[in-house]
Amino acid sequence: xxxxxxxxxxxxxxxxxxxxxxxxxxxxxxxxxxxxxxxxxxxxxxxxxxxxxxxxxxxxxxxxxxxxxxxxxxxxxxxxxxxxxxxxxxxxxxxxxxxxxxxxxxxxxxxxxxxxxxxxxxxxxxxxxxxxxxxxxxxxxxxxxxxxxxxxxxxxxxxxxxxxxxxxxxxxxxxxxxxxxxxxxxxxxxxxxxxxxxxxxxxxxxxx
Amino acid sequence: xxxxxxxxxxxxxxxxxxxxxxxxxxxxxxxxxxxxxxxxxxxxxxxxxxxxxxxxxxxxxxxxxxxxxxxxxxxxxxxxxxxxxxxxxxxxxxxxxxxxxxxxxxxxxxxxxxxxxxxxxxxxxxxxxxxxxxxxxxxxxxxxxxxxxxxxxxxxxxxxxxxxxxxxxxxxxxxxxxxxxxxxxxxxxxxxxxxxxxxxxxxxxxxx
Numbered sequence: 001x002x003x004x005x006x007x008x009x010x011x012x013x014x015x016x017x018x019x020x021x022x023x024x025x026x027x028x029x030x031x032x033x034x035x036x037x038x039x040x041x042x043x044x045x046x047x048x049x050x051x052x053x054x055x056x057x058x059x060x061x062x063x064x065x066x067x068x069x070x071x072x073x074x075x076x077x078x079x080x081x082x083x084x085x086x087x088x089x090x091x092x093x094x095x096x097x098x099x100x101x102x103x104x105x106x107x108x109x110x111x112x113x114x115x116x117x118x119x120x121x122x123x124x125x126x127x128x129x130x131x132x133x134x135x136x137x138x139x140x141x142x143x144x145x146x147x148x149x150x151x152x153x154x155x156x157x158x159x160x161x162x163x164x165x166x167x168x169x170x171x172x173x174x175x176x177x178x179x180x181x182x183x184x185x186x187x188x189x190x191x192x193x194x195x196x197x198x199x200x201x202x203x204x205x206x207x208x
Numbered sequence: 209x210x211x212x213x214x215x216x217x218x219x220x221x222x223x224x225x226x227x228x229x230x231x232x233x234x235x236x237x238x239x240x241x242x243x244x245x246x247x248x249x250x251x252x253x254x255x256x257x258x259x260x261x262x263x264x265x266x267x268x269x270x271x272x273x274x275x276x277x278x279x280x281x282x283x284x285x286x287x288x289x290x291x292x293x294x295x296x297x298x299x300x301x302x303x304x305x306x307x308x309x310x311x312x313x314x315x316x317x318x319x320x321x322x323x324x325x326x327x328x329x330x331x332x333x334x335x336x337x338x339x340x341x342x343x344x345x346x347x348x349x350x351x352x353x354x355x356x357x358x359x360x361x362x363x364x365x366x367x368x369x370x371x372x373x374x375x376x377x378x379x380x381x382x383x384x385x386x387x388x389x390x391x392x393x394x395x396x397x398x399x400x401x402x403x404x405x406x407x408x409x410x411x412x413x414x415x416x
Contacts, residue, residue, distance in 0.1 A: 041249035183391025
């Protein structure tokens with residue numbers, strides 16, 4: 001049986017098709033999908049274990065509790081999403097604000113592809129658990145602050161290229177971005193359309 | 209035993225201390241509190257029944273299912289919140305934009321009073337169920353549209369008094385308000401502070 005804290009060889013990429021993943025990685029990977037759709041309370045461990053093909057009794061070999069599993073999923077999503085943000089925001093062929101607009105378009109494509117059933121794992125779990133469970137509140141807010149810093153860096157670059165005023169408070173605007181963006185994702189799920197994302201983006205870019 | 213669809217005498221107010229409420233009203237009233245904090249999946253019916261003092265077997269005398277109970281709670285919150293909005297937004301002693309600012313201050317007081325554990329029932333259930341359950345998605349979006357119309361009416365009044373430009377698209381700005389506001393409520397729960405509410409309000413009012 002695999003070690004409960006499997007390590008991958010340095011530089012070996014985490015495969016997305018699941019073929020070379022450890023069981024723990026598969027559990028986290030599938031957990032990311034299902035928790036993004038359903039949240040923690042509505043997700044039965046049985047469903048995840050069955051999909052991944054892990055015997056019911058083995059779960060606690062990998063995770064101390066369902067909460068610990070949820071925290072591992074958050075950590076996985078944080079890394080995945082930071083990479084996605086960096087790929088969009090550091091595109092040297094685009095202006096900084098166009099990079100942010102590209103991230104928005106990519107997110108819209110993702111929402112549409114998943115029929116507006118998946119939103120943002122951090123927003124979902126933040127809504128579900130942020131006020132209830134300190135063990136989740138702190139890491140969830142940490143993720144938002146990380147994303148906020150990445151967008152603030154992008155806005156700082158937009159200042160150096162003269163795309164936005166040098167007087168702009170990049171941190172404040174980045175905080176405003178994530179506040180409105182998460183609200184827009186929530187509403188997009190309700191109306192099953194990208195309109196709320198477009199509406200927020202329009203007003204966000206107009207505020208510079 | 210009370211009728212499963214109790215009616216109140218015309219004009220008899222719904223008491224907030226629970227003394228004159230029917231059992232069904234008490235269940236909905238306490239359900240509103242607990243679902244606003246915990247959402248539907250995390251809320252055990254036992255907890256509600258025990259608090260209200262209703263025998264476990266009686267629940268299905270009042271509601272066909274837990275979902276039906278959730279829908280009754282949404283309907284109750286819709287009425288409560290529409291009254292709250294109207295009280296703030298139709299204050300004749302204040303300018304229309306000040307009325308909206310008053311609503312924001314009242315919401316901040318409420319969040320603070322409840323230690324940032326309660327947010328917005330519609331935002332919470334929208335996040336939890338909007339993408340999963342069509343039976344909830346439609347009424348939840350209907351509530352947002354109702355709130356949106358009330359804010360749009362307020363902005364129309366701000367246009368007639370010259371407080372904002374007559375070119376303002378009131379419906380669009382009202383949609384922007386609720387998108388950002390729900391995102392700000394979510395973040396306020398995570399940071400346990402009104403800062404996200406203030407930040408969004410600042411940028412919202414600056415966009416006129």
